Amino acid sequence: MIVNIWLLPLAVLLLxxxxxxxxxxxKLNLARPHRRRSEKEVRDAEDISLRLRDEFRKxxxxxxxxxxxxxxxxLCVVCFNIAPDxxxxxxxxxxxxxxxxxxxxxxIQTVRVQPRLTLVAPVFFVLGLSFGLVGWPAAxxxxxxxxxxNLVLPSAGYFLFFFAGLEVSFGLLLGWEGRPSIISAAVLAxxxxxxxxxxxxxxxxxxxxxxxVRA
Numbered sequence: 368m369i370v371n372i373w374l375l376p377l378a379v380l381l382l383x384x385x386x387x388x389x390x391x392x393x394k395l396n397l398a399r400p401h402r403r404r405s406e407k408e409v410r411d412a413e414d415i416s417l418r419l420r421d422e423f424r425k426x427x428x429x430x431x432x433x434x435x436x437x438x439x440x441x442l443c444v445v446c447f448n449i450a451p452d453x454x455x456x457x458x459x460x461x462x463x464x465x466x467x468x469x470x471x472x473x474x475i476q477t478v479r480v481q482p483r484l485t486l487v488a489p490v491f492f493v494l495g496l497s498f499g500l501v502g503w504p505a506a507x508x509x510x511x512x513x514x515x516x517n518l519v520l521p522s523a524g525y526f527l528f529f530f531a532g533l534e535v536s537f538g539l540l541l542g543w544e545g546r547p548s549i550i551s552a553a554v555l556a557x558x559x560x561x562x563x564x565x566x567x568x569x570x571x572x573x574x575x576x577x578x579x580v581r582a
Contacts, residue, residue: 368447368448368449368450368453368457368460368461369447369448369449369450370446370447371445371446371447371448374441374445374446375441375442375446377441378437378438378439378441378442378445378446379438379442379468380438381434381435381437381438381441382434382435382438382439382442382468382469382472383468383471383472383475384434385475385476386427386431386476386487386489386492387479389427389430417490417517417520417522417523417526417572419514419517422490422491428490428491429491431476431489431491431492431495432491432492432494432495433495434492434495435472435491435492435493435494435495435496435498436495436496436498436499436506437495438472438495438499439469439495439496439497439498439499439500440498440499441499442465442468442469442499443465443499443500443548444499447461447464447465449461462547462548462551465548465551466551469496469500469551469555470555470558472492472496473489473492473493473496473555473558473559474558474562476489476492477489477558477559477562478562484566484568485568485571486559486562486563486566486568486569486570486571487570487571487572488523488524488526488527488559488570488571488572489559490523490526490527493527493530493555493556493559494506494510494513494530496552496555497509497510497530497534497552497556500534500548500549500551500552500555501534501537501538501541501543501548501549501552502538502541502543504537504541505534505537505538505540505541505543506534506537508533508537508541509530509533509534509536509537512533512537513526513529513530513533516529522569522570523559523570523572524559524560524563524569524570527556527557527559527560527570528556528557528560530556531552531553531554531556531557532553534549534552534553534556535549535550535552535553538552
C-alpha cells in the first residue's frame with residue numbers, strides 16, 4: 368500500500384473540520400425566564416424543511432460541499448495506491464480506512480452539543496462526499512435530481528434518504544457496480560437519519576448567523 372503522506376492529512380482536515388467553527392454571530396439564550404420565542408427564532412432553530420433559495424444563499428453550505436468533495440476525492444482517489452507486490456487484502460484495508468475516516472467526518476458534522484445534544488443535517492457535506500465515492504458524473508446527476516425532488520420532500524431526513532438511493536442508482540447506471548464505495552456513499556447519507564432514530568431527536572437546520580442555545 369502506497370500512501371501519500373502529504374495529501375492524506377489535508378484530506379482528513381478538510382473532512383473533519385467542524386462546520387460550527389465557521390459560524391460567527393450573536394449567541395441567543397432561549398432559556399431566559401418569561402421570554403417567549405419569536406416565530407423567526409423557532410423557525411431558525413428547528414425548521415426541518417429545506418428551501419432551495421435559502422440554502423443556496425448560505426456561503427457555508429458551499430464551503431461544506433467543496434471541502435467534502437475535495438476531501439473525499441483526495442481520500443478515495445488520490446491518497447492511496449496499491450503496490451504491485453501488495454498483499455491480496457490491501458484493497459480491503461484501504462477501503463476500511465477510508466470508510467472509517469468518512470464515518471467520523473459525518474458524525475462530526477452531524478452531532479453537536481450546545482448545551483444539549485443536537486443533530487444537524489449535513490446536507491451539503493453529504494452531497495460533496497458523493498463526488499469522491501461514486502464519481503463526479505453520478506454525483507452531479509444525483510445532486511440535480513435530489514434538488515428537483517426536494518420540491519415534494521417534507522424534511523432534510525427525507526432528502527438524505529432519497530439522495531442515498533439516487534447515489535446508488537446513478538452509480539450503478541454509470542458503471543460503478545462492484546465498487547463498495549457505492550454502498551459507503553449510501554450508508555454515509557443515512558447515518559444522520561439513523562442517529563435521529565436512535566436518539567429520538569429530529570434533524571435540524573440552524574440559522575447561519577445566530578447560534579441558538581436550547582434550554
